[in-house]
Amino acid sequence: MLKKRPKEDVEIPSASMADIAFLLLIFFLVATTIDVDKGLRLVLPPTDIEQQEINRKNITNILINDQGQVLLDNEIVNVRDVGRIIRTKIAENPLLIVSLKTTRGTKYAVYIGVLDQLKRAKATRISIAEPDEA
Amino acid sequence: MAIKIKRKSQLKIAVPTASMPDIIFQLLIFFMVTTVLRQYSGLQVDLPDAKMIQKLESKRNVSTIWIDRKNRIVIDDITIPNTKLSELRQIAFQKLVENPRLVMSLRVDKDADMGIVIDVQQELRKANTLKVNYSALQSAT
Numbered sequence: 369m370l371k372k373r374p375k376e377d378v379e380i381p382s383a384s385m386a387d388i389a390f391l392l393l394i395f396f397l398v399a400t401t402i403d404v405d406k407g408l409r410l411v412l413p414p415t416d417i418e419q420q421e422i423n424r425k426n427i428t429n430i431l432i433n434d435q436g437q438v439l440l441d442n443e444i445v446n447v448r449d450v451g452r453i454i455r456t457k458i459a460e461n462p463l464l465i466v467s468l469k470t471t472r473g474t475k476y477a478v479y480i481g482v483l484d485q486l487k488r489a490k491a492t493r494i495s496i497a498e499p500d501e502a
Numbered sequence: 503m504a505i506k507i508k509r510k511s512q513l514k515i516a517v518p519t520a521s522m523p524d525i526i527f528q529l530l531i532f533f534m535v536t537t538v539l540r541q542y543s544g545l546q547v548d549l550p551d552a553k554m555i556q557k558l559e560s561k562r563n564v565s566t567i568w569i570d571r572k573n574r575i576v577i578d579d580i581t582i583p584n585t586k587l588s589e590l591r592q593i594a595f596q597k598l599v600e601n602p603r604l605v606m607s608l609r610v611d612k613d614a615d616m617g618i619v620i621d622v623q624q625e626l627r628k629a630n631t632l633k634v635n636y637s638a639l640q641s642a643t
Binding site: 382385386389390392393396397400405406407408409410411412413414415470471472473474475476477479480481483484487488496498499 | 522523526527529530533534537550551552553554555556557558561564566607608610611612613614615616617619620623624626627628630632633634635636637638640
């Protein structure tokens with residue numbers, strides 16, 4: 369007599385579910401790029417302010433020309449020295465305003481270099497000056 | 503007492519691993535939810551290096567302007583022809599109206615000339631979007 373097989377519970381082997389989940393996870397981990405948006409913060413001067421009469425003692429002028437030379441208060445300085453010089457000037461005058469002007473041919477990298485130096489010197493009052501009409 | 507000791511040496515305990523896929527799925531769902539997808543592709547730009555860089559507070563308040571080496575300008579998903587910079591002013595002003603806490607992130611190529619950057623900054627000033635972030639990569643020195 370054939371013994372009838374008792375009804376078996378047929379289960380799909382789910383042992384590999386963990387592997388599939390790991391694979392998906394690794395794919396996302398590898399494919400995700402972390403978008404870094406960091407940079408130097410600045411507030412541009414508004415257009416509607418009147419030209420205020422500021423005491424000349426409280427302004428330092430920095431001009432960068434096309435060749436990347438930096439003129440700080442009519443002295444040619446190296447970009448690396450700007451931070452140190454500004455720091456001394458701010459120590460003498462905490463209300464110092466630094467006015468940064470470039471020419472149209474200046475390289476952006478030099479501009480950022482000088483701005484970085486100003487930030488290192490913890491200058492808070494940075495003003496971007498309009499370029500001279502050539 | 504003797505029987506108990508015998509039992510202990512023969513006892514084998516298996517840690518139930520049936521819930522491992524559940525844990526992995528939870529991790530996966532966490533990553534899928536926290537990943538923010540970049541909306542705009544922008545231009546190919548080599549950012550300059552700077553040391554004193556700060557993180558932008560929240561991505562929601564940020565609009566990005568790309569300026570590449572060939573002086574092309576792109577803001578978010580709109581390309582601006584160099585001759586019609588006044589469009590930039592209108593677009594920036596619109597965005598400012600929608601979000602008063604707007605910060606403009608300028609991604610300018612390090613070899614770009616300041617002329618175009620100055621023009622863009624003038625337009626941003628006229629649009630009153632004064633908060634600006636110069637994107638840069640962290641430098642060691």
